[in-house]
Amino acid sequence: MKTGKPMSLQIEINESAYSKNFENLLLSQDRYIVAFGGRGSGKTDTFYLKYLLELFQPYEFKLAYINKEKTNIRDQQYAGFKRVAQRTGLYEYLHFSEGTYKIVNPENGNALVPKGMDDPEKTKGLDGITTIWWDEINKGTKEDFTALNKLLRSPQAEYLQFALSFNPVSENHWLRALFFEEKNGYELNERFRGKGYLHHSTYQDNEFINQKEYLETLLADNYDQSSIDCDVYGIWGNPKKGNLFINTFKKEKHVPPVPYLFDRSLYTYISVDFNVNPMTALVLQTDLHLRKIRIINEFRDFDSDIYKLCDWIDRNYNTRDLFITGDSSGNNRHSYSKGSLSGYQIIQNQLKLNFTQIKAMKGKPAGYVQSKRLIGNAFFARHPDMSISNAPFLVEDLESVSVRPSGDMDKTSDPSQSHLLDCLLDGLYSITRGNIKNIPN
Missing domain, CATH: 3.30.420.280 (Nucleotidyltransferase; domain 5)
Structure with missing residues (x-):
């Protein structure tokens, strides 16, 4: 895969750097990307690679990468971007700010900008954003999503995109109600159909891991059927509500x-x-x-x-x-x-x-x-x-x-x-x- 960059430099990514199961996600310019499923599928690393490559495009690109908790940005997404950039040979062309966790291509100004949603001024400083990616958006609220989505309106953008990646923790989650068909939790509803790309994955879609050993790890980490459904098989969890501390709340x-x-x-x-x-x-x-x-x-x-x-x-x-x-x-x-x-x-x-x-x-x-x-x-x-x-x-x-x-x-x-x-x-x-x-x- 090749991507253009000013001053005639081209970045070539070997096809072994990403899973074939995620190639369409890697190339998607849909207004919404909804990527969900089990643990270990490789979806998060695909997003790291996808948006690092966008930094080298000739058009304007500015991504806000989101975490529910500001204190986790350094050890989660920022560390992930660095790791994938080093693995693919992109690191030397980019500037990684250890203080702000901002990542910039100095040749064209394209950038990846972090934002924590526990910040009272959560949308401040996000002017000119062309793309938003929120990994583990299931930890956020519908109101957070709505506030961020309103920021995507830059007329200079080649395309506008909000990418969401998450594990389907509960059938009762707001993500299930907002994006999916009422009777089918694996199909986008009418509101997002036609302008959204849906991708479902599990550990079985990741050809870079020992799938047998990883399955054993997943089963050891999960002790009830709801968490097994979510983390292993990537299907919507149905957590039990018995034995609650407050059992009269409806x-x-x-x-x-x-x-x-x-x-x-x-x-x-x-x-x-x-x-x-x-x-x-x-x-x-x-x-x-x-x-x-x-x-x-x-x-x-x-x-x-x-x-x-x-x-x-x-x-x-x-x-x-x-x-x-x-x-x-x-x-x-x-x-x-x-x-x-x-x-x-x-x-x-x-x-x-x-x-x-x-x-x-x-x-x-x-x-x-x-x-x-x-x-x-x-x-x-x-x-x-x-x-x-x-x-x-x-x-x-x-x-x-x-x-x-x-x-x-x-x-x-x-x-x-x-x-x-x-x-x-x-x-x-x-x-x-x-x-x-x-x-x-």
Whole structure:
């Protein structure tokens, strides 16, 4: 395969550098590429090669390569681009910035630009983008996809493209609903058919690995049928919902079709979880008698920057009319403190709150985890007006975090999960003062 470059230099890529099963993907200029399937198929390396080659084209090309978490860019996509460039002999023609993780062809200015979607200014600096590639987009939200897709409008582009690559983790995922036929999860729906290229693959499409040994590795790594379906066979997973920590939450009942927004007539509580990674917060609103319980927003920061949290609160809410609650560990001094202050003291100082606005417990009473689970389940089961809006990661926690035989929350499967659920349960415990009798029927 050859690609042109100014100054008459041509780059020739031996056909052994890529899988024959991905040749059409490598050449695709479709508006959308939807590449999904099992692990080990080679789809990610194909995208690395595809977009490195585009840097040498005579037309304008500027790719935004996306990661849900900014801190993972260096060790994932940036490292992948470097590895494939070195393997194929392209590295010496390109400039790799170790500080910004930007990759540039100095001869024509074509570039690969990284962006983390946990950045509050997630679309800033992405002007002139002609192509977007998001690997593991299943970790993002539909709203993230929509915001990025709107950036693809450069009139100078040879073509515009949004490429998505992912494992089909759940039949209930927003990617399944948005891109695929309702009755066929392996065919693009009418909205994307005709302007999208669909590619499905598994480890069996990768001729560069020992497929027998890789299959044994996959089977050893996966212990339930849903994960085997997804990672081995590349088919949509159907995770079990039994044994959940909160088993009375019903998405169709508790997530309204039209999201609730901030209501000045209601009390506002912000419940914070002071974990190292990520730091999270939820915004809850209620009336005096708890007849309405509305979760209206969520916050996650993988840098665990408490000052960033304070800025977010200050930008979005009237600090004179809110209460701060949450994890009792916020009373301790943390590594992010610029002095001998606790997390709650930092929030109080930064937002200029009075002491009555801090509603956090000083410690955890005996049986606290079991009590807040009981209260959480009671709210979802019997409260007449309990809803969650604009908080997709909280919903994910509610639908996936399980309970251990001891009655504690199981936090072993994904360290980034469960923290928003903790925010919710700490907040509900606080506003009911830990008494289930205070929950309206």
